[in-house]
Amino acid sequence: xxxxxxxxDLAVExxxxxGKFYVPDGVTFSVFEGECVGLVGESGSGKSxxxxxxxxxxxxxxxxxxxxxxxxxxxxxxxxxxxxxxKMSMVFQNPLNSLNPNMKIGQQLCEVLEExxxxxxxxxxxxxxxxxxxxxxxxxxxxxxxxxxxxxGGMRQRAMIAMAMLCEPKLLIADEPTTALDVTIQAQIMRLxxxxxxxxxxSILFISHDLSVVSQxxxxxxxxxxxxxxxxxxxxQLFEDPLHPYTxxxxxxxxxxxxxxxxxRSIEGNVPSLLDPPTGCxxxxxxxxxxxxxxxxxxxxxxxxDRIVKCWLYEKAGI
Amino acid sequence: xxxxxxxxxxxxxPTLFFVILTAFLLMKLIPGDPAMILLGPQARAxxxxxxxxxxxxxxxxxxxxxxxxxxxxxxxxxxxxxxxQSVLSLILERLPVTVTLSLxxxxxxxxxxxxxxxxxAMKHNSFIDLLVTILALMGxxxxxxxxxxxxxxxFSLELGWLPAVGLGDPxxxxxxxxxxxxxxxxxxxxxxxxxxxRFTRSSMLEVLNQDYIRTAYAKGIRRSLILYRHAxxxxxxxxxxxxxxxxxxxxxxxxxxETVFALPGLGKLMVDGIFRRDYMxxxxxxxxxxxxxxxxxxxxxxAYAFINPKIRxxxxxx
Ligand SMILES: Nc1ncnc2c1ncn2[C@@H]1O[C@H](COP(=O)(O)OP(=O)(O)OP(=O)(O)O)[C@@H](O)[C@H]1O
Ligand code: SF4
Ligand SMILES: [Mg+2]
Numbered sequence: 001x002x003x004x005x006x007x008x009d010l011a012v013e014x015x016x017x018x019g020k021f022y023v024p025d026g027v028t029f030s031v032f033e034g035e036c037v038g039l040v041g042e043s044g045s046g047k048s049x050x051x052x053x054x055x056x057x058x059x060x061x062x063x064x065x066x067x068x069x070x071x072x073x074x075x076x077x078x079x080x081x082x083x084x085x086x087k088m089s090m091v092f093q094n095p096l097n098s099l100n101p102n103m104k105i106g107q108q109l110c111e112v113l114e115e116x117x118x119x120x121x122x123x124x125x126x127x128x129x130x131x132x133x134x135x136x137x138x139x140x141x142x143x144x145x146x147x148x149x150x151x152x153g154g155m156r157q158r159a160m161i162a163m164a165m166l167c168e169p170k171l172l173i174a175d176e177p178t179t180a181l182d183v184t185i186q187a188q189i190m191r192l193x194x195x196x197x198x199x200x201x202x203s204i205l206f207i208s209h210d211l212s213v214v215s216q217x218x219x220x221x222x223x224x225x226x227x228x229x230x231x232x233x234x235x236x237q238l239f240e241d242p243l244h245p246y247t248x249x250x251x252x253x254x255x256x257x258x259x260x261x262x263x264x265r266s267i268e269g270n271v272p273s274l275l276d277p278p279t280g281c282x283x284x285x286x287x288x289x290x291x292x293x294x295x296x297x298x299x300x301x302x303x304x305x306d307r308i309v310k311c312w313l314y315e316k317a318g319i
Numbered sequence: 320x321x322x323x324x325x326x327x328x329x330x331x332x333p334t335l336f337f338v339i340l341t342a343f344l345l346m347k348l349i350p351g352d353p354a355m356i357l358l359g360p361q362a363r364a365x366x367x368x369x370x371x372x373x374x375x376x377x378x379x380x381x382x383x384x385x386x387x388x389x390x391x392x393x394x395x396x397x398x399x400x401x402x403x404q405s406v407l408s409l410i411l412e413r414l415p416v417t418v419t420l421s422l423x424x425x426x427x428x429x430x431x432x433x434x435x436x437x438x439x440a441m442k443h444n445s446f447i448d449l450l451v452t453i454l455a456l457m458g459x460x461x462x463x464x465x466x467x468x469x470x471x472x473x474f475s476l477e478l479g480w481l482p483a484v485g486l487g488d489p490x491x492x493x494x495x496x497x498x499x500x501x502x503x504x505x506x507x508x509x510x511x512x513x514x515x516x517r518f519t520r521s522s523m524l525e526v527l528n529q530d531y532i533r534t535a536y537a538k539g540i541r542r543s544l545i546l547y548r549h550a551x552x553x554x555x556x557x558x559x560x561x562x563x564x565x566x567x568x569x570x571x572x573x574x575x576x577e578t579v580f581a582l583p584g585l586g587k588l589m590v591d592g593i594f595r596r597d598y599m600x601x602x603x604x605x606x607x608x609x610x611x612x613x614x615x616x617x618x619x620x621x622a623y624a625f626i627n628p629k630i631r632x633x634x635x636x637x
Pocket of ligand 3: 047048049175176
């Protein structure tokens, strides 16, 4: 089966005053139809940049330097003629800043349908009300006339999700959609995503720095570190038998998930600078299993049944 | 909304009071006997005495102020000593010229400043951006006097395209009136053009970096719609306030412009009043201009509230 989204050896180059750097730096993964893929990694590992590259919305100082992005069999790497707003949409982290403060929510939503699907005002309005109601916004008709500042944080995020779902996209990218919200609201929004996942055909790329959040919804999980992929694995195997030392560290630092009462352990050391990344395996300065070769040479991808891992410990096993 | 307007109007009262007090004290700063100074050295003693009584100069200071306050509130700004005419009527005669000049200058400033600022922001760090920034700075620092003279030299004396000074004659048709306002409006408008261009540029740059612009792009709608409906509309909200405040600056700048172009407006009246030591006239005009300034700002604030949904919704239905 062909994947809905195929990201191949994607590298994004940033030009800054301090110099050039690449993040992500050669990532390859795919998302299949109806699948929910989680993307986890520490802050700064390049999750958002990867998402923006897929959406064709990289900031001005960034460009795709290598690799390609195929969506529905079409190369969308250049960002021109992009299916965003039609077959692909995105929900951002901060729902307040992500809505136009001086425009009614209704207008902001209807716009998508009027512009991209040439619907009449009435048709669009009807669809928007339907979608908002389905996403748990009470009295949608009244809420249409309100401005973002009149919405609570949770309602704003629901409106953002409604905006993304209006076009019934094939792919929904959710970049830390719950991080900016209160804990109770977070749970509600997670429930909403789970409901979306089971009720629609939409594939989801769900991004979070929090492995426990991603594991609630994802079928497969991609673990990223400093712009590189460490491991891709179905969620169950990832928790039962994490292959990559970084994944092992992440799982050990998730409280109460594996063993009840286990002590919270975090990975020693800091995220490396992307301007001058470590040679060899980027994780080696923090890895407690590193081999001699790790500091010099980057490990290749090793395919192990339905899993992929990039670590010298598995080079032999895969062959 | 009505409640908001009422609140703003009430807030203006202390400012007004303070302005009137200042105008009152201004007269007290003139050294010597005000009655004598006001009437001139040749005045007869009985005239001076009558005048003192008229102005209440023989009463204690607070009482004098109350009398003055009452006069001002009933629209009496005193009588010009030179023109022997009520100051208010003199002002109202000249006001249309000044207002027309200021509004024309504002129209020029807005219609050049906003597009220039938007263009500079959209081509951030390009040649156009640099050009707009330099021109705007020049506009801000050119003295009206000098620029006005230059305009006269180039467009009237050298090219002979436009009249140099004075007011047009309505009996000679519309063009005669309009053409007399072009150079003064340009001279006066250049300053605000720079301010508005710079402000529009920075406001637009800020808005273009906002998350909601990224959201608009993520929606896949047309770029022109993103720039106009999402970026420009938001960027203009703070610019409106600046434009309003410019109106005050323009009224002040009109003094110089009217002098250069010999236009019979408020500014010229003021300058003439100063040269002829017409203290009553100057006091009345200072007060009038200050009050005008306050009300222009009030109007700007209220207009701002109408375009700002946050204020509008907060006071919805009241
Ligand atoms: N516009 C930009 N200019 C320069 N550097 C940038 C820009 N955007 C992102 N970066 C850098 O790229 C790296 C990856 O950023 P990214 O936002 O993808 O991280 P992330 O994994 O999403 O982290 P977080 O969990 O904090 O969202 C970071 O080091 C960041 O500093
Ligand atoms: S390649 Fe080496 S350093 Fe990197 S994670 Fe594996 S063992 Fe550790
Ligand atoms: Mg991010």
